[in-house]
Amino acid sequence: MTTLTGEQTAQKTAVKRTAKDYVDPYYAGILLGVVLFLAFFLTGSGLGASGGLNRMLVFVEDLIAPNHVNRTPYLLAMAGGARNPLDSWVVFVTIGVVFGGIASGWRNGRLKVETNRGPNVSVKMRWMMAFIGGALMGYGARFARGCTSGQALSGGAVLSVGSWAFMFAVFGGAYALAYTMRKFWN
Amino acid sequence: MTIFPLPLAEIFGHWGAYVVFLFIGFAFGYVLEIAGFGNSKKLAAQFYFKDFTVLKVMFGAIIVAMSLIFATSALGLLDYNLIWVNPTYLWPGIVGGLIMGFGFIIGGFCPGTSLVAAATGKLDGVFFVLGVLFGIFLFGETVQNFDIFWTSSYMGRFTLPEWLGLSTGTVVLLVILMALFMFWGGEKLEQAIGKKDPKSQPKWRYPAAGVLVLAAIIFMVIGQPTTEDRWNHIAAEKEALLAERAVQIHPGELLDTTHDTKIKTVMIDVREEVDYNLFHILDARHVPLSEIDNPEFISELHFEPANTVFVLMSNDEAAATEAWKILQAESVPNVYILEGGVNGWIATFGDDDLTKRFNSGAGEDQLCYIFDSALGDRYSASEPDPHAHELEYVPKIKLELKRAPTSGGCG
Numbered sequence: 001m002t003t004l005t006g007e008q009t010a011q012k013t014a015v016k017r018t019a020k021d022y023v024d025p026y027y028a029g030i031l032l033g034v035v036l037f038l039a040f041f042l043t044g045s046g047l048g049a050s051g052g053l054n055r056m057l058v059f060v061e062d063l064i065a066p067n068h069v070n071r072t073p074y075l076l077a078m079a080g081g082a083r084n085p086l087d088s089w090v091v092f093v094t095i096g097v098v099f100g101g102i103a104s105g106w107r108n109g110r111l112k113v114e115t116n117r118g119p120n121v122s123v124k125m126r127w128m129m130a131f132i133g134g135a136l137m138g139y140g141a142r143f144a145r146g147c148t149s150g151q152a153l154s155g156g157a158v159l160s161v162g163s164w165a166f167m168f169a170v171f172g173g174a175y176a177l178a179y180t181m182r183k184f185w186n
Numbered sequence: 187m188t189i190f191p192l193p194l195a196e197i198f199g200h201w202g203a204y205v206v207f208l209f210i211g212f213a214f215g216y217v218l219e220i221a222g223f224g225n226s227k228k229l230a231a232q233f234y235f236k237d238f239t240v241l242k243v244m245f246g247a248i249i250v251a252m253s254l255i256f257a258t259s260a261l262g263l264l265d266y267n268l269i270w271v272n273p274t275y276l277w278p279g280i281v282g283g284l285i286m287g288f289g290f291i292i293g294g295f296c297p298g299t300s301l302v303a304a305a306t307g308k309l310d311g312v313f314f315v316l317g318v319l320f321g322i323f324l325f326g327e328t329v330q331n332f333d334i335f336w337t338s339s340y341m342g343r344f345t346l347p348e349w350l351g352l353s354t355g356t357v358v359l360l361v362i363l364m365a366l367f368m369f370w371g372g373e374k375l376e377q378a379i380g381k382k383d384p385k386s387q388p389k390w391r392y393p394a395a396g397v398l399v400l401a402a403i404i405f406m407v408i409g410q411p412t413t414e415d416r417w418n419h420i421a422a423e424k425e426a427l428l429a430e431r432a433v434q435i436h437p438g439e440l441l442d443t444t445h446d447t448k449i450k451t452v453m454i455d456v457r458e459e460v461d462y463n464l465f466h467i468l469d470a471r472h473v474p475l476s477e478i479d480n481p482e483f484i485s486e487l488h489f490e491p492a493n494t495v496f497v498l499m500s501n502d503e504a505a506a507t508e509a510w511k512i513l514q515a516e517s518v519p520n521v522y523i524l525e526g527g528v529n530g531w532i533a534t535f536g537d538d539d540l541t542k543r544f545n546s547g548a549g550e551d552q553l554c555y556i557f558d559s560a561l562g563d564r565y566s567a568s569e570p571d572p573h574a575h576e577l578e579y580v581p582k583i584k585l586e587l588k589r590a591p592t593s594g595g596c597g
Binding site for chain 2: 041075117132167177
């Protein structure tokens with residue numbers, strides 16, 4: 001943190017809505033660690049994100065095609081019969097994440113409609129890649145029974161063998177494909 | 187008794203407890219945003235060795251949370267048994283992880299960070315979230331085709347200390363050292379490839395790393411509580427329950443409970459194998475007293491559904507009481523002891539052929555009936571008809587709310 005002189009402070013207030021810098025990654029890591037610890041300490045469960053999205057999706061599927069949900073074992077476990085797929089802690093964590101993101105984006109002047117992309121990629125191309133990458137992520141997250149938050153972070157902190165194997169697989173997969181994808185990001 | 191994790195549903199009610207999760211999620215989303223995880227370019231830079239924010243934040247969070255979890259557990263504040271440890275399905279986890287890795291570099295986010303990106307107006311984040319939903323949908327529709335693989339290589343609650351055969355404290359220290367080494371390497375690469383000024387790294391990171399390592403060494407010396415330590419914590423309160431005979435249930439109550447469709451009864455016979463082979467109750471599981479404290483067995487019990495009642499039995503009550511103390515210490519809920527043990531059961535339900543061969547010379551906690559052959563559960567007394575017996579007893583089973591989460595890790 002640098003101390004601001006009076007002049008700089010005045011400047012800063014004048015351009016109030018300019019995006020502030022992101023915090024130092026080590027500092028963010030410590031904060032995230034404390035949040036993760038509190039999740040375990042208070043509730044016994046860790047953090048999660050894809051599970052919440054999963055349940056919201058199944059909730060909609062159950063509204064549209066309840067018979068199909070009742071015939072598919074994987075969906076049945078969440079929404080079979082009178083079961084409410086939204087009746088789960090992870091749904092509320094997921095909702096909280098969205099509000100937390102908005103709050104921080106608003107406070108730090110980073111609420112802005114934009115598309116982050118590499119310099120050599122068109123906006124439409126970036127959207128398409130985001131959708132494809134997201135589909136792979138969603139599929140993989142369910143395959144691995146958790147995403148980066150639910151498996152890698154949460155399982156990693158409580159020393160689950162499977163979560164550590166998973167984490168190295170994620171980094172391995174991304175690094176393996178990084179060279180092929182370099183034109184999209186650089 | 188260890189206080190944490192809190193029995194949230196008991197304190198706030200079923201839906202009220204979710205407010206706590208809402209706050210946790212809020213803090214999670216906030217921290218992800220200030221770390222820069224709503225920005226796909228920053229995330230992708232990790233994989234081109236330019237910016238190690240992803241590595242620093244993730245492993246920073248893991249080692250801080252891990253240290254706090256095992257420190258509070260060592261101090262007896264937090265019950266590690268009641269914490270959700272993702273069960274290991276090794277190969278499906280690795281395959282899923284690789285797919286996610288591809289998705290990460292193609293799409294630029296992971297599910298949690300894409301929510302933050304979408305929430306702050308990043309359109310690539312919005313498309314990513316839509317993709318995630320589509321991928322999840324696809325998975326739900328296709329998982330039947332490979333469910334044998336998907337449920338394979340299951341190892342239950344399997345932790346690094348168990349795998350490596352090291353103490354928890356040692357593993358915690360090793361993980362911290364590994365993370366610090368990766369941070370060091372990451373900084374070198376940021377300098378060489380990302381052209382980052384090494385002075386831009388915060389100075390306090392060295393003392394912070396020192397504090398973490400020092401704390402890990404201290405807690406390694408203190409060690410995690412053993413079953414005995416845990417029992418000593420709760421002994422006064424639990425010995426009183428034993429003395430009041432609040433947990434010893436009448437054979438009639440056990441019989442009725444096994445026929446109650448709303449309750450799952452798990453009977454655990456802790457006697458020697460010889461006695462078990464001579465006679466046991468139908469469906470009673472044989473786990474000798476010496477194996478009750480096996481961590482794998484304990485975690486299996488924690489995975490049972492919330493409406494499970496565990497009933498321990500020995501010939502009389504002595505060995506079952508010892509087993510009861512171990513399961514109490516390991517925070518297994520709803521554990522009871524069969525009053526009078528298997529001897530009492532035979533006296534209640536045995537026919538004359540069985541009961542007439544009474545051995546008055548049997549020692550304490552010994553089988554006091556004589557059997558010629560090891561017929562196991564092929565006696566009528568092994569599965570008495572609940573309607574044939576009108577027994578009077580004081581019911582003692584009260585289902586307590588389960589504190590250990592039955593799902594976690596994106597469950």
